[in-house]
Amino acid sequence: MTVRGLVAENGAAAMRRRSSNSSGDMVGWRRDWLVIPGLAVILIFFIAPLGVMVWRSLTDPSPYNYVRFADEAVYPRVLLTTLWMTSLVTLNCLLLGYPYAYLMHRVTRNWQWLLAMVVLLPFWSSLLVRTYAWTILLRDGGLINTVLIGIGVIDDPIRLMGNATGTIVGMTHVLLPFMVLPIIASMRRFDSDLSLAASGLGARPIAIFWRIFFPMSLPGVMAGCLLVFVLAVGFYITPAILGGRTAFFSMLIVVQVSRLLEFGFGSALGIILLAVILVIIALGSKLVRLDDLVGHSGR
Amino acid sequence: MTKLMCLVARKLMRSALALGVCLPLAPWFSSSQAVAEDVTLTFASFGGALQKAEEAGWLQPFMEANPGVKVIYDSVDYAKMKAMVEANNVVWDVAVVANDFGMAADEPLLEKIDCSVVPCDQLQPENYVTTGYRVPCCTSGLAIGYNTTKMPDGKAPQGWVDFFDVSAFPGKRVVMMDASSYVFEQALLGDGIAPKELYPLDLDRAVKKLNSLGDDLVIAPSYQGCAELIATGEVVMGGCWTGRLNGVKYDGGAPVELQWNQGIVSPGYLVVPKGTKNKEWAMKLVAFITSTEHNAGYSKYIDYGPANVNALEMVEPDKKDRLQSSYLDKSVFLDDLWYDKNRADVNKRFTEWLAGMQ
Known part of the structure; x- marks a missing residue:
């Protein structure tokens, strides 16, 4: 059997395991009843307000809100900038997150625990605090510039915040766990017998990594990218503090709603952002099983 | 009055009987007392250091001058105010806003300020523009x-x-x-x-x-x-x-x-959201805050100045250098x-x- 065949076989086995798992012990109707409270919460607190927003964007004062978005060059432009910066953040998270997850996968259990703590630590402090902490490192007189000037690498401080750099650094830090966790979940599913088999068949470590391990971790990579991208598009606090002269789409919405009280146009901007996210999720879902998003291991 | 009678009763009888006498009597006597109303007003402003100054400089003295009236504090948010008025569920009685709120575009959200209660003409109308739905409180x-x-x-x-x-x-x-x-x-x-x-x-x-x-x-x-x-x-x-x-x-x-x-x-401005249940008391609070006597009261606690032209000189001498309101002649409006x-x-x-x- 070829390595490729082995990979396919392993995948199919995982699928079988999953399908046999999903039909639980509970009788159908009793299981369905349990859905109702959760569904009610979603309906009342998410779907209904969303409906109000859609209605408002079309009637306050009119559907012209959407024309206005397209008519003024600045709004599409800010949306594109936001998507571009979000892509960069996702790429950064991937470049940092994948090796980190791989390291976590390879080390012993104690080290694994430590590395997981390190990546999860930021979750336990406020977003605002973390973002302000970055200003201490990134400002002109901050730690990084002081050290670089001190050891003679640069003469004048380089601008690390108040521009796109600051936003991207800050957001990458905040979103990194969302990349690492799905990737590590998908690496855990990897059957180490496959590597043994491959090396038995004469594959070198590099080949085993690129031709077997990496392709099998791709579902986690895709899930991580999708998660990070979707979360990043709606970011507000980090770009507002570290971004300086950069406009992020969420800031436009805040100005419309809470400064100018243009609820209709603000709603329209929100709906447009939501539509963009839905399109991304729709495209992404062709590549990602939703299971991978929540790190479900299938075992 | 009630208190006194009960005290006497207790002294005389020194028994649980006194309680039996006093409790039923209490409503009779308190209804004849000076304070007629129990009012709770909600004052919405920007919070933080400003809140401490507003409470110490304005709200506490107002409550002392009007026993029976309680003022509670909330954070102001224009969008919230608009949503409140639209939903006809107004819980704020007086709000502090910045210069970017309270002009003609926002009039549907606001009660007209009652200038028969509020000293509107002392509030520098030439410097602080208003269409009658807000008054300046602070600079x-x-x-x-x-x-x-x-x-x-x-x-x-x-x-x-x-x-x-x-x-x-x-x-x-x-x-x-x-x-x-x-x-x-x-x-x-x-x-x-x-x-x-x-x-x-x-x-x-x-x-x-x-x-x-x-x-x-x-x-x-x-x-x-x-x-x-x-x-x-x-x-x-x-x-x-x-x-x-x-x-x-x-x-x-x-x-x-x-x-x-x-x-x-x-400047900061005071507004009264449309549909407040305590409009009369809201106007009294606005009048209190903007009055000659009290407008400078909060400058003791924060580096913000008064808006009432008669109160400009009433800030503490050592604070004067720090306040924008002391430099109006060279300021831009x-x-x-x-x-x-x-x-x-x-x-x-x-x-x-x-x-x-x-």
């Missing part, structure tokens, strides 16, 4: 703050023209990060426009002036960050809120000085009549500028 604003150790041989910027003069004052400058911090006004004053001729704002000219600073222009990460960048010397000067500049100067001991000339006054029609355009232009469009 703060922004000014040039500069780091004295970074100034070339003892010189100091005299106004916004100097602010934009990088050859006379080399180094970086900071401005704040939103259109509501009057960055365009600073640029146009810097381009030599007289304060009286600022409006209508020439937005293109303002953007051009800002861009002329190139990399020497820094956008503050926050209002506090604006003053801190000057304090640490990362920038040589900046246009920041004077309260924050005073903070780093007096409390932080930083080598920061303020140039009050051409400071831009940003906003034209909110113009802003009311053009606020969306100003915000859009600011976003365009942030997004790097010309």
